[in-house]
Amino acid sequence: MQESELLKQGLALPLMEAFYTIQGEGRYTGHSAYFIRLGGCDVGCVWCDVKDSWDVSRWPLVRIEDMVEEALQYPGRLVVITGGEPLMHELGPLTKLLRAKGFQVNLETSGAHPFSGEFDWVCLSPKKFKAPHPDIYQRANELKVVVYHRSDFAFAEQHAARVSENCVKLLQPEWSKSSEILEKIITYAKNHPVWQISLQTHKFMNIP
Numbered sequence: 021m022q023e024s025e026l027l028k029q030g031l032a033l034p035l036m037e038a039f040y041t042i043q044g045e046g047r048y049t050g051h052s053a054y055f056i057r058l059g060g061c062d063v064g065c066v067w068c069d070v071k072d073s074w075d076v077s078r079w080p081l082v083r084i085e086d087m088v089e090e091a092l093q094y095p096g097r098l099v100v101i102t103g104g105e106p107l108m109h110e111l112g113p114l115t116k117l118l119r120a121k122g123f124q125v126n127l128e129t130s131g132a133h134p135f136s137g138e139f140d141w142v143c144l145s146p147k148k149f150k151a152p153h154p155d156i157y158q159r160a161n162e163l164k165v166v167v168y169h170r171s172d173f174a175f176a177e178q179h180a181a182r183v184s185e186n187c188v189k190l191l192q193p194e195w196s197k198s199s200e201i202l203e204k205i206i207t208y209a210k211n212h213p214v215w216q217i218s219l220q221t222h223k224f225m226n227i228p
């Protein structure tokens with residue numbers, strides 16, 4: 021089969037990097053996890069902390085069997101699929117294979133592309149730069165809004181109104197703006213108790 025066909029079917033995917041670390045953000049903060057970072061993103065967040073991922077052509081196509089075999093080398097059985105924007109790719113075969121091998125499979129996504137794959141936990145981090153697809157809201161287990169500017173609180177509420185009732189709602193300071201914005205986030209969370217705070221703890225720990 022040609023590479024383009026393997027990619028289309030989700031049997032091989034552009035892999036930027038894969039690493040075993042500690043989930044730094046969100047509901048699973050502190051859990052050991054194997055991260056699969058897929059290449060390619062067309063959302064264009066000005067503050068994106070992984071801009072190198074954007075150009076899909078930079079990253080080699082790797083067969084999903086090889087990705088899963090590598091993940092099995094580590095003791096943890098939690099995998100986080102991230103990117104780039106992972107939903108730019110067909111995620112059905114990779115997620116099925118991971119689950120068949122006993123992994124819990126979590127997703128980090130902006131939701132800007134149609135959904136694919138079978139996940140145990142979906143983190144939706146919506147962006148102003150490219151709106152989420154409507155069908156992601158009911159699938160989100162966690163809504164994680166990056167706060168860069170005070171106007172992002174209203175943006176967060178717009179998306180919170182669309183997710184399911186039991187979706188965990190998180191405000192995460194944009195890393196470079198943390199010193200200015202964290203105080204506002206703390207005040208907001210105290211006044212709006214449905215919101216919790218998520219910090220990028222891996223950056224404090226100096227781990228990937």
Ligand SMILES: C[S@@+](CC[C@H](N)C(=O)[O-])C[C@H]1O[C@@H](n2cnc3c(N)ncnc32)[C@H](O)[C@@H]1O
Nearest residue numbers: 067068069103104105128129130145193194195
């Ligand atoms: C690099 S993104 C990859 C997954 C997907 N494209 C997305 O945006 O959800 C992983 C997570 O990091 C967050 N993130 C990216 N840059 C950040 C920054 N500078 N400060 C805080 N969070 C950031 C994103 O919002 C997302 O929740």
Ligand SMILES: Nc1nc2[nH]cc(C(=O)O)c2c(=O)[nH]1
Nearest residue numbers: 042043044045102128222228
């Ligand atoms: N440790 C660690 N936790 C993370 N949680 C989400 C990440 C991501 O880039 O998607 C990430 C990451 O890059 N590293």
Ligand code: SF4
Nearest residue numbers: 061063064065068104
């Ligand atoms: S959607 Fe995610 S990977 Fe894409 S630019 Fe925004 S933060 Fe970066």
Ligand SMILES: [Mg+2]
Nearest residue numbers: 069070102228
């Ligand atoms: Mg990251």
